[in-house]
Amino acid sequence: MNQNKRILLVISGGIAAYKSLDLIRRMREKGFSVRAILTKGGAEFITPLSVAALTEDKVYTDLFSLTDESEMGHIRLSREADLVVVAPASADLIAKMANGMCNDLASTALLATDKPVMVVPAMNVRMWEHPATQANISTLKSRGVIQVGPTEGAMACGEFGLGRMSEPADIVTAIQDHFKNDTISKQVNGSRLSALVTSGPTHEPIDPVRYIANRSSGRQGHAIAAALAARGIETTLVSGPTDLPDPEGVATIHVETAQEMLDACKSHLNVDVAICAAAVADWRVDHAGNQKIKKQNGLLPELTLTENPDILATLSQAGKERPELVVGFAAETENVVENAVHKRARKSCDWILANDVSPETGTFGGAENLIHFIHDDGVEDWPKMTKQAVAERLADRIVDHFSGREKTSSKDAAE
Template identity: 55%
Template sequence: MSGKRVLLIVGGGVAAFKALELARLLRKRGVAVRPLLTRAGSQFVTPLSLSALCEDKVYQDLFSLIDEAGMGHIELSRSADLLVVVPATADLMAKAAAGLADDLASTTLLATDKPVLMAPAMNVRMWTHPATLRNLARLKADGVRFVGPTEGAMACGEFGEGRLAEPEAIVDAVVDLLGQGASPQPRPLEGRRVLVTAGPTREAIDPVRYLTNQSSGKQGYAIAGALARIGAEVTLVSGPTALAAPLGVRRVDVLSARDMQAACEAALPVDAAVLVAAVADWRPEHVAERKLKKAQGGAPEPIRLVETPDILAGLSAPSPRRPRLVVGFAAETQDVEANACAKLERKGCDWLLANDVSTPGVFGGEDNTVLLVTRQGVEAWPPGSKSAIAEHLAARIAEALA
């Protein structure tokens, strides 16, 4: 990213403080960051802190005698490779959608001929208001790209969609867009809808304990991002992870296998489903209402387990809403090929990717080695990064759906 330039427009909102971390991370990647601070944004972050982290002057005033002597807003709007708005408030989105230009930020957005990335942040009711949804649709039609918002607790005390995407996710989106500017990527999945599941599930034992596994979600998130980059409209149904949603991916957060099953069914119809999640096979038959206490000098009460929903078999079963292509995953510790072939037949999916999770570094690591099992045979893919495997799989899915 060395030599790339970003104009960072900081809007007014509690989430503005994350723009400081974003600037630090971008500078760490070698991206030059020029900051533009709105009047509302200056109520949450100071020009001094923003300037120090961006290592550049902060621009604020449309009518600055010094900056505007040389048509500063025009130079700002065109000197960067990408304009990034963090946080993109409802007000900034409305101004940009309507083509208003009454301050430096809105004037710069109107005057630019460069790509624009917005990271929205606002109260959930503001985000779901018809006016905001109209503005969102208008901006997307105008070519503006978005990262987030995500779902979670907000500073106002409410819970829902409207939280600013984490700085790491915004960095990933910036890097993706700057890379696309250098070499536009084909989008063979344009207009296709794809469902991806990722991460573990948690099956509650009592209010504080649960059954789960070591899945990090990295492979599933990489696949979701790779599919989105070649044009797919991706819904990512994710169990608990520490990862940020890839650019252009709609994430639905779930906890249990039953939650994941419901979210997958709600995402239908789709052209393809890629079920990467490590879904727990069993759950406690009964969940204790209170924390189970350790018995004094005795053995714990046995926990009766029952099977969780078989999401892969359910989506693979013949039905009017069955995806055209269903891809499953198999995490094995022995007899990988034999177990994967048996699972393909048992589940009824079209393809199955299998890996040996007993190999050190697969869980939580960056690399993977997989077998692609189909009814035509078994392919051993060369070892590689999870990102490389994701790109390879996305390309194969595009071929299958063509």
């Protein structure tokens, strides 16, 4: 699979640039062809000659070299690769990428490329944690840029924390996964699959300081979104309030209430599959207070509840806009499978993942889940596993579903 795959490696400034030499060697061992752009900062740590010796190709450094521009223009350089890898990716280059700035060969090639881009950040922990850097990374991720690392550990500056460049072996694995997942997605339906995932709780305001909610952590929904994105599926996550970071490679929309979640889902409904993993509050206060409700001599406030919109049913019954595959969750405390079977029929969704959320199970807020997978052919009882493992298994089933559809369509066409 790696044969004939071309990598454009952009090496920016930083002590971690020395790792790029090992990265080139490992990529070549796996069958990738590698061409490199070495920035001025990168050349302070490693030499063009060492990079050229390992790539067995010319190293490009200067945007305004007439020889380079006549032989290999920056547009052609940026478009001939199958993947552009920025390793190490300095805070400066990440900022340029996020803001569309280009004043050297590396930043110009990155702005001109129409190919997938992978960044491997490397910088001081304080620089990595700075709000500006985090905002820039979020911007890149929202555009589909793949992020690998950084990792935690001791740094050359003597500090400890997140900011170390990932090891070359791990970067090569991420590159291989990218091509594998891209191949899977394109084999499925000739173009990239798309998915919509909901996650977390919703907060329904009682007044400006109080709300109705549930105990959902969002771990399962976030894990599903990440697993789908890792398989090359273009994924949008609509998340209620959680303490979790946005998954890498996923376009995340943050909402508070059930109505906001539904509105966000309806505006992103042109997808192949929708997975409703959010634990949406069933009710909201009919008229939330504009000011904090005060105690009144022991009298209890009168709260009138009204039913929230049913997001799963709405997506399942969306007519021409309905995703081909709609998947729901059934969080139950009794008669788990029986209630979930009825819910699937009532909501008109294709699959239901039922789980027991009784307090003694520790499912809400915990790291594990016990799933009963309900579909047309019956019920599958999955073993207890981590929520990440559940996400991986579900993502594989989704890919299998669309692969099967493609095979059936091809067979029908042949007949």
